[in-house]
Amino acid sequence: MADIDKIEKAGKKRGPVAGTEEARRGGEAVRKKYGREFYSRIGKKGGDTVRREHGSEFYAEIGRKGGEQTKNRQGSEFYARIGRIGGQRNRTRVQPDTDKK
16 A cells, blocks of 8 residues: 555556557456446546536537637638538538429
């Protein structure tokens, strides 16, 4: 138990560094032991905790910040371009049936 206290005091997380081969093998072992649904359950649990602690405004704020960063990186024309692409795909997917009278 004393070792865990030392780790927590140092501010480091236990386990392998994310993105390493050791972390990948650990994730595979967890998936094999608990199944894929395990990740959905813990993700939902984490999301529920964040929503409870920070409120729904938190998600609006991070969405706004992300949109600003995207606009700074890509330019405002980026949104116009992807909007046109989405509109074109919507028109081809939902064609009104003009043969019916």
